[in-house]
Amino acid sequence: MAKELQKLKNALLSLFLKPNCPLCDRPADIELCEYCQRQLKRCQLNQPSYLWQGELPVFVWGNYGGVLKRALAALKYEDQPQLARPMGHWLGEAWLKSPAAKRAKKLTAIPIPLHSTKLKQRGFNQAELIAQSFCEFTGYKQQPQGLERVRATEAQFGLSGEERAQNLADAFILGKNLRQRPPTSPVLLVDDIYTTGATVKSAAKILHQQGISVYGVVAIATTNRDTPDAGTRR
Numbered sequence: 001m002a003k004e005l006q007k008l009k010n011a012l013l014s015l016f017l018k019p020n021c022p023l024c025d026r027p028a029d030i031e032l033c034e035y036c037q038r039q040l041k042r043c044q045l046n047q048p049s050y051l052w053q054g055e056l057p058v059f060v061w062g063n064y065g066g067v068l069k070r071a072l073a074a075l076k077y078e079d080q081p082q083l084a085r086p087m088g089h090w091l092g093e094a095w096l097k098s099p100a101a102k103r104a105k106k107l108t109a110i111p112i113p114l115h116s117t118k119l120k121q122r123g124f125n126q127a128e129l130i131a132q133s134f135c136e137f138t139g140y141k142q143q144p145q146g147l148e149r150v151r152a153t154e155a156q157f158g159l160s161g162e163e164r165a166q167n168l169a170d171a172f173i174l175g176k177n178l179r180q181r182p183p184t185s186p187v188l189l190v191d192d193i194y195t196t197g198a199t200v201k202s203a204a205k206i207l208h209q210q211g212i213s214v215y216g217v218v219a220i221a222t223t224n225r226d227t228p229d230a231g232t233r234r
Helices: 002-017 034-041 068-077 082-095 116-122 126-138 162-165 178-179 198-209
Strands: 058-063 108-111 147-149 171-176 187-194 212-220
Touching: 034 068, 034 082, 058 068, 058 082, 068 082, 068 126, 068 187, 068 212, 082 116, 082 126, 082 212, 126 187, 126 198, 147 198, 171 198, 198 212
Parallel strands: 058 212, 108 187, 187 212
Antiparallel strands: 147 171
């Protein structure tokens, strides 16, 4: 009887101590409730490699809108760093199924860094957390401090393409660890949102100048509306 009462007590405690989903406030066993997981997975692109072309190809998991936009906002601005884990895993899962992944056996993932001031304010770099989860799934090496952001830049939102490029000029340098031990495999840049590409192009430029090969970019979402499949799965 005592054991049964203890089991009942533990069950009640686990029910009340369950963390709530940061997107809908429902009880959640993991980072998100099942409902929000399903809604987010519907944001996945059917053709995430549609931007994998040109000098700096880009692989994007989903469209920046709806519940995915809400989740990224919660991650960055509402102190919900745990949301990076499922999104990084979904990005890794989609990436490993792509032809681009099959052509590259070894890659080193480098997240786009935050300036130290913003990092101190936020407490974490969302791109680094996404890269960590992405590497857990893919098995790639990660170099969290591969790049440093040495110049605080204006928010990119609302700037033209030319203004974005000027805003990011000389914003990055090679990180200390990478200066001492350059990667032996090509680099895959990791970011949360891909817009005009000004940020990743600026980061890639620094790596190229040091003779480091950049394979491409992976990101959770893109603001590009010219997607070939309207950006959703059903």
